[in-house]
Amino acid sequence: MRPILLQGHERSLxxxxxxxxxxxxxxxxxxxxxxxxxxxxxxxxxxxxxHNGTVxxxxxxxxxxxxxxxxxDNLMKxxxxxxxxxxxxxxxxxxxxxxxxxxxxxxxxxVTEQRMGYQGAIWIFDINRExxxxxxxxxxxxxxxxxxxxxxxxxFAHVPGMIVTGHESGKVALFDAKTGEEVQSNERAHMDxxxxxxxxxxxxxxxxxxxxKTARLHxxxxxxxxxxxxxxxxxxxxxxxxxxxxxxxGGGQEAMSVTTTSLRQGKFETRFWHKxxxxxxxxxxxxxxxxxxxxxxxxxxxxxxxxxxxFVRVHHYDESYFRAKxxxxxxxxx
Amino acid sequence: ExxxxxxxxxxxxxxxxxxxxDEWNAWRKRCKEEIADERKRRGKKADVxxxxxxxxxxxxxx
Numbered sequence: 001m002r003p004i005l006l007q008g009h010e011r012s013l014x015x016x017x018x019x020x021x022x023x024x025x026x027x028x029x030x031x032x033x034x035x036x037x038x039x040x041x042x043x044x045x046x047x048x049x050x051h052n053g054t055v056x057x058x059x060x061x062x063x064x065x066x067x068x069x070x071x072x073d074n075l076m077k078x079x080x081x082x083x084x085x086x087x088x089x090x091x092x093x094x095x096x097x098x099x100x101x102x103x104x105x106x107x108x109x110x111v112t113e114q115r116m117g118y119q120g121a122i123w124i125f126d127i128n129r130e131x132x133x134x135x136x137x138x139x140x141x142x143x144x145x146x147x148x149x150x151x152x153x154x155x156f157a158h159v160p161g162m163i164v165t166g167h168e169s170g171k172v173a174l175f176d177a178k179t180g181e182e183v184q185s186n187e188r189a190h191m192d193x194x195x196x197x198x199x200x201x202x203x204x205x206x207x208x209x210x211x212x213k214t215a216r217l218h219x220x221x222x223x224x225x226x227x228x229x230x231x232x233x234x235x236x237x238x239x240x241x242x243x244x245x246x247x248x249x250g251g252g253q254e255a256m257s258v259t260t261t262s263l264r265q266g267k268f269e270t271r272f273w274h275k276x277x278x279x280x281x282x283x284x285x286x287x288x289x290x291x292x293x294x295x296x297x298x299x300x301x302x303x304x305x306x307x308x309x310x311f312v313r314v315h316h317y318d319e320s321y322f323r324a325k326x327x328x329x330x331x332x333x334x
Numbered sequence: 335e336x337x338x339x340x341x342x343x344x345x346x347x348x349x350x351x352x353x354x355x356d357e358w359n360a361w362r363k364r365c366k367e368e369i370a371d372e373r374k375r376r377g378k379k380a381d382v383x384x385x386x387x388x389x390x391x392x393x394x395x396x
Binding site for chain 1: 348351352354355358359361362363365366368369372376
């Protein structure tokens with residue numbers, strides 16, 4: 001394993017994302033700045049400067065043309081990946097906590113926070129990909145207020161017009177984007193806040209992490225829990241690993257309640273779990289604080305973690321990782 | 335080293351893992367078929383233009 005330390009953020013990381021080719025890594029932080037890095041050597045390619053608050057969330061489209069970001073400054077911004085210019089800004093009454101592109105890059109879904117008399121909301125915007133990207137509509141294509149527990153995570157689900165959400169209460173749900181109707185829900189998916197939600201490449205299943213110290217694999221269509229990965233620390237992020245039947249988990253509690261270093265060690269490691277067998281396989285050390293966000297390259301050749309410590313660590317797998325068959329010759333479908 | 339580890343794994347565990355993988359693979363197969371059907375169904379509804387687009391997408395995914 002070849003770890004590269006990406007230094008450039010001044011505060012903790014909130015979300016990191018690879019582009020489809022896996023050659024670029026985008027990072028969002030509480031320092032208000034978004035950075036883009038070359039995955040291969042860790043060099044910084046550029047920054048996306050313009051937010052005036054914690055950047056909570058980012059997503060890049062499948063063509064690496066547009067980047068979208070959501071921030072505590074109540075703005076959602078569309079950026080040109082290549083030039084770093086902000087192309088369009090949407091304004092809301094509260095912070096934007098999660099953004100995501102649709103499979104075909106023609107829509108964005110975002111969730112805005114419930115706060116100060118404002119209801120939490122899910123917004124869907126059509127993205128005009130013609131021209132230079134600056135001609136966007138301020139008006140959403142759809143908007144709805146999820147009932148019950150506050151939504152913190154959202155993404156386009158397995159079929160068009162369907163949004164999958166993660167909630168503060170531990171619930172995951174499916175909403176019809178047009179009607180705002182909750183078509184499916186699992187109230188007890190987790191026992192505490194759902195902190196991350198990442199879909200498989202065909203969106204037929206997804207992994208969630210939670211403060212309840214577990215990560216879970218869910219079938220998108222039914223929201224049925226397929227697998228559970230039980231750890232001993234609150235989790236902030238869970239990622240699927242293309243090419244290998246693994247899930248990567250990260251989290252950890254801040255040092256405040258922990259007194260001895262021996263206890264602290266191990267809390268801030270990226271944990272590799274077998275996706276099917278629900279067994280821990282290994283851990284990777286590195287961060288000096290909780291791991292806030294994990295992403296795996298779509299090519300499956302490396303992964304990255306972003307920490308409360310302000311660092312991003314990129315790990316390129318060795319040849320031995322690809323050769324290794326810790327469970328024999330069983331072939332697991334993606 | 336690997337071989338030594340493998341011999342420690344009981345026959346029951348090997349059988350359990352095989353069953354879990356078989357179940358998973360069967361479910362994945364069903365999912366992939368459903369997705370292909372869904373795409374076909376949607377492709378028929380859409381106009382010719384987006385129909386072609388769908389074909390291109392499919393090729394990439396495969």
